[in-house]
Structures are given as C-alpha cells and as structure tokens.
Amino acid sequence: MRRPFVVLLAALAMPAVAPAQGDSTTAPDPIAQLVARLDLEPYKATIKRLTNFGDRRQGTDRNRAAVDWIEAQLRSYGCSNVARLRYEYQPPSSPSPGGRGGQGVRTDDRGGQGVTPAAGGGRYRGIRARTGVNTDSTKQPDARLRALDAQASTPGEREEVYCTKIGTTHPGEMYIVSGHMDGIGWGEAANDDGSGTALVMELARVFSGPDVRTDRSIRFILWNNEETGLNGSRAYVEQRRALQGSPEEPKWLGMIQHDMMLFDHGMPRAHGTLAAEQRPEADVNIEFQSSAKFAAEAEQLAWTFERANEKYATDYPASVSSHMTNTDSAPFQDYVPAISLRENERGTQIGAGWDPNWHQPTDLYATYGDKDFQLGLNAAQTTLGAVAGLVGATIK
Numbered sequence: 177m178r179r180p181f182v183v184l185l186a187a188l189a190m191p192a193v194a195p196a197q198g199d200s201t202t203a204p205d206p207i208a209q210l211v212a213r214l215d216l217e218p219y220k221a222t223i224k225r226l227t228n229f230g231d232r233r234q235g236t237d238r239n240r241a242a243v244d245w246i247e248a249q250l251r252s253y254g255c256s257n258v259a260r261l262r263y264e265y266q267p268p269s270s271p272s273p274g275g276r277g278g279q280g281v282r283t284d285d286r287g288g289q290g291v292t293p294a295a296g297g298g299r300y301r302g303i304r305a306r307t308g309v310n311t312d313s314t315k316q317p318d319a320r321l322r323a324l325d326a327q328a329s330t331p332g333e334r335e336e337v338y339c340t341k342i343g344t345t346h347p348g349e350m351y352i353v354s355g356h357m358d359g360i361g362w363g364e365a366a367n368d369d370g371s372g373t374a375l376v377m378e379l380a381r382v383f384s385g386p387d388v389r390t391d392r393s394i395r396f397i398l399w400n401n402e403e404t405g406l407n408g409s410r411a412y413v414e415q416r417r418a419l420q421g422s423p424e425e426p427k428w429l430g431m432i433q434h435d436m437m438l439f440d441h442g443m444p445r446a447h448g449t450l451a452a453e454q455r456p457e458a459d460v461n462i463e464f465q466s467s468a469k470f471a472a473e474a475e476q477l478a479w480t481f482e483r484a485n486e487k488y489a490t491d492y493p494a495s496v497s498s499h500m501t502n503t504d505s506a507p508f509q510d511y512v513p514a515i516s517l518r519e520n521e522r523g524t525q526i527g528a529g530w531d532p533n534w535h536q537p538t539d540l541y542a543t544y545g546d547k548d549f550q551l552g553l554n555a556a557q558t559t560l561g562a563v564a565g566l567v568g569a570t571i572k
C-alpha cells in the first residue's frame with residue numbers, strides 16, 4: 177500500500193517566509209533572525225566544555241558527569257520537559273575485531289567489477305588511507321588526558337538525556353534533532369561527537385528562547401552508547417516507538433542526526449597525508465539511506481535541508497547523498513524519514529580515511545581551527561533553518 181505521500185509533502189513544505197517583493201514594510205524573515213542567534217564563539221565554548229569530560233566513554237564516571245552537565249545546560253536554556261531514557265547495556269562477549277570502522281588500506285581503488293562497496297553501499301573513489309579505533313592509552317602523549325580517560329567502562333544501566341520544545345498548535349507531532357555524547361579513542365572526542373552534541377545544544381538554546389514559538393514540537397536528544405553500536409538510539413526506538421500519538425510521546429515526523437561536523441580537509445594524498453587546513457570547498461554532507469523503507473521521504477527531507485543551507489548558511493554549501501550509515505538515525509530509518517549531517521560522507525569518505533583524527537588520540541579541541549569550527553556552525557545554521565521552517569517557527 178502506498179503511504180499518503182501528498183500529506184507528507186505538505187508537512188515537509190517550507191512555509192513562505194520571504195517578504196513580498198517591493199514591500200519594504202514587511203517584517204524580516206523570522207528564520208533568518210533565529211539563525212543569527214547562532215555564533216561561532218558559543219558553539220566553540222560548548223565543544224570545549226564537553227572536552228572537560230575527556231572522551232566521555234559510555235559506562236564511566238566521566239560519561240555520567242557529562243550527561244549531568246548536558247542536562248544542567250538544557251535546563252539553563254529553558255528547554256522544557258527535560259527527561260532521561262534508561263536502558264541496560266551489556267557488551268558482547270567477543271567484540272568484533274576493528275570495531276565498526278572500516279579497515280582501510282593504502283591503495284588506489286580504481287572501481288569496476290567486484291569491488292567491495294563502502295559501508296552504507298557507496299563506491300570508493302581515488303585514494304584511501306587506513307582507518308581504525310585507537311585502543312592504546314600510551315598513544316595519548318598528554319598525561320593529564322590519559323589519566324582523565326583511564327577509567328574503564330562497566331556494564332549495566334545507562335542514561336541519555338533529552339528535552340522538548342513544545343509546539344503551540346500541533347504539540348503531539350515532533351522532529352527529533354540529535355547527536356551522540358559518548359566517544360572513544362583516548363582523546364577528547366572533540367569532533368566525534370562533541371561537535372554534533374554542541375550543535376544540538378545550541379539549537380536547543382535558540383529554540384527555547386522565551387520569544388520563540390513553533391507550531392510543532394522538536395525533541396533534542398544526546399544519545400549515549402553510539403560508539404558501541406547505536407545502543408542508545410536503538411533503546412529509544414524500542415521503548416518509545418509504540419507510544420507515538422499518546423500523551424507520553426509525540427508522533428515522529430522526522431529524525432535528524434549530527435555526527436562529526438568539523439573536518440573536511442579533502443581526500444588523503446598519495447602518501448596518506450592530508451591538507452593542513454580546511455579545504456575552501458568543504459561542505460556539509462546530508463545523507464539519507466536509499467535502502468530505507470522511508471527512503472523517498474528521507475530524500476525529500478534531505479533536499480529541504482539543502483535548500484535551507486543555500487538560504488541560511490554563511491560559508492559552506494551542502495551536498496545530498498544516499499548512503500547514510502553507522503549513525504543514530506539508522507534505527508529510525510524504517511519508521512520515519514531519517515537523515516544525518518556530517519563533515520564528510522560516512523561510508524565513502526570517512527571510511528576511506530578523510531578524517532585522520534577519527535577515533536584517535538588527536539581528536540582534541542586544540543586540533544581544530546576556526547575554519548573547522550565554522551563548518552560545524554554552518555551545519556547548525558542549516559539544521560536550524562530547515563527545522564524552523566518545518567515546525568513553523570516565529571518570533572513573538
């Protein structure tokens with residue numbers, strides 16, 4: 177049976193916000209005003225403060241302290257209905273070798289028949305560099321950080337925090353805007369995923385402004401246990417999917433995940449090295465998954481974000497592609513239109529070594545410069561602009 181696609185398209189349509197031509201008395205675009213409430217310095221400051229908790233590995237005191245701090249921040253922004261999801265996490269008895277990261281090789285992949293596709297189904301192009309997860313504490317040269325990251329994970333109960341902007345006319349319908357707050361690799365998880373966590377927190381701050389109204393609701397969630405295999409987002413889907421439409425859980429209209437927002441220095445060069453600076457043609461990668469049940473609707477949602485990027489992002493453009501994978505939107509993708517925003521495509525680019533700090537001791541706040549942070553801010557502008565349109569945001 178076909179889904180009611182026309183209804184969905186109506187829901188996804190951006191409201192007409194542009195002032196009528198030639199009418200100088202028309203009020204300014206409220207979405208542009210909301211986007212202007214984002215700034216580079218508060219975004220950087222939030223990432224910096226997340227790195228005070230080291231790598232925030234799940235099942236540790238530093239992870240729990242970070243969840244507490246995030247909750248206190250959300251409350252301070254005035255975000256309503258702050259709550260926690262609780263679930264049990266038991267690690268698998270024999271972890272898969274190499275984790276979820278693709279084990280890249282220094283090789284030219286010329287494509288053609290029989291080539292193994294990238295994670296998510298994409299095709300590798302050009303030069304690939306090695307990837308993997310650092311599990312060796314001695315690779316972290318900073319003794320202070322090595323000590324901060326030292327406590328090992330203990331199996332058991334986990335918590336993750338969320339809050340909700342309540343819509344005024346359709347409170348029982350919501351978009352989910354999320355990132356993951358846990359990390360690995362014996363660094364500070366500044367990019368993966370302090371950058372996505374800070375983006376979601378900044379949007380919670382702006383949408384929670386006392387003068388901001390939205391027709392529909394927005395839930396801001398900071399997942400735990402992403403790095404062990406999306407356990408926190410899977411737990412949310414398992415516990416709350418059937419509650420949709422009840423007073424406890426608004427109906428899900430779409431899910432937007434943010435993971436690694438800063439670093440787009442381009443393809444590795446022939447000897448595996450990368451450009452020192454953000455490439456000027458860096459972009460925000462918006463991905464949907466073409467094999468998802470809601471692929472067509474997710475694609476529409478992705479293009480809505482691309483249009484919002486063109487209209488509201490100050491520096492960097494956005495690209496849309498079809499191989500979303502290995503991220504917390506995946507457990508949602510067969511139930512609701514789901515997309516992810518990232519610095520690079522996860523499968524064909526991150527998986528080919530485009531981010532040398534990924535899961536490494538070098539994923540430190542100090543590793544990144546303002547051109548890197550600016551890419552993350554442009555992703556924030558993109559999501560804020562798109563979601564503000566989708567939920568009918570206005571300023572009182």
Ligand SMILES: [Zn+2]
Pocket residue numbers: 356368369402435436
């Ligand atoms: Zn991540």
